[in-house]
Amino acid sequence: MGVEPRTDSRTRWGRIRFAGGRLPAMGVAIPIGLLLAVGVGAITLWTGVAQGEHALPVAGVFALVMSWGLVGLVWAIVVDRSSLRGAIDKPDESIESTWLDAAMAGAFRDTIMLTGLVLAILSITGFELDVLWALIGVIVVGFFSTFVRYLMAKKRG
Amino acid sequence: MKNSLPERRQERGWSQQRLADELGVSRQTVISIERGRFDPSLPLAFRLAGVFACRIDELFDPEEEGAQPS
Missing domain, CATH: 1.10.287 (Helix Hairpins)
Known part of the structure; x- marks a missing residue:
């Protein structure tokens, strides 16, 4: 007896809109978002916003605060809406x-x-x-x- | 705009969510159309007519809106 195919392949966070939708959107958004957040931290060091003996922790806090927003932004860009569970078509x-x-x-x-x-x-x-x-x-x-x-x-x- | 959506939907035994899924819109959209608080776009009106196998003017009654007291 075979296993019945799933009728709804949509997921909570969806899949990417390119590369045939092979990857989960969050699997792409999290690493890229974190990388961008590290970049923001590096910019604060480079521009002198974070300076002195606590420069590195300050840059880390900048990166941490920005990380969730950047992950969300990347997710919104890469996700294919039609692959989101519960998303309406129109x-x-x-x-x-x-x-x-x-x-x-x-x-x-x-x-x-x-x-x-x-x-x-x-x-x-x-x-x-x-x-x-x-x-x-x-x-x-x-x-x-x-x-x-x-x-x-x-x-x- | 007054319409016969609730009656036609109930004739089929559909919930508002089921109709929303058929139309590809949110349940709140169906609720608002049924209450006459939201006029659907022309493409959506055509889809509604298609779902209920009738003409758009059989679903919606524009005269009723004009009859409301000002």
């Missing part, structure tokens, strides 16, 4: 896509308005804002607004 026609589009459009308006408002306040008061903090603020406002708007749209159904 995400662009699902309502979640509409919610996200609306949330991102709203977040863009929020970011523009808030940036304009802060710019006006800075012009009037003469207060100077560090460009790094300003850019971080723009990113945070964009993400936060998208997140909140998406949740609101989801709640409305």
Whole structure:
């Protein structure tokens, strides 16, 4: 008696979108992501961000903090969506896509308005804002607004 | 847009998840269409009509939306 073939070969983390999908996506994402994280650590040493007697541990922490994000980024690039268990075939026609589009459009308006408002306040008061903090603020406002708007749209159904 | 999706789905004894799988969309999409809160794209409407073996205008009733009080 033969073994019945599996009807669903999709896996939780999927397979890569190239090389015929022979490799699991995480099997590619983890080593490449970790390698990139080590590269980030090396850059902190090279540029002097990590310096002094604790330079190596500081670079290690940089690499560690960046590693999960880089592994995730590489995974998102290499994974074949159709090989993911539970992934829907037409995400662009699902309502979640509409919610996200609306949330991102709203977040863009929020970011523009808030940036304009802060710019006006800075012009009037003469207060100077560090460009790094300003850019971080723009990113945070964009993400936060998208997140909140998406949740609101989801709640409305 | 009002539609006859719930009745047609129940006639077949399908769950919302089963219909979502047939259409390749999320279950939430089916829920929202059935409640009339989400108008499907034209390709999705054609797939719905194909699944239920009927015409699109037999599934959806655009007149009903206009009848809602403002």
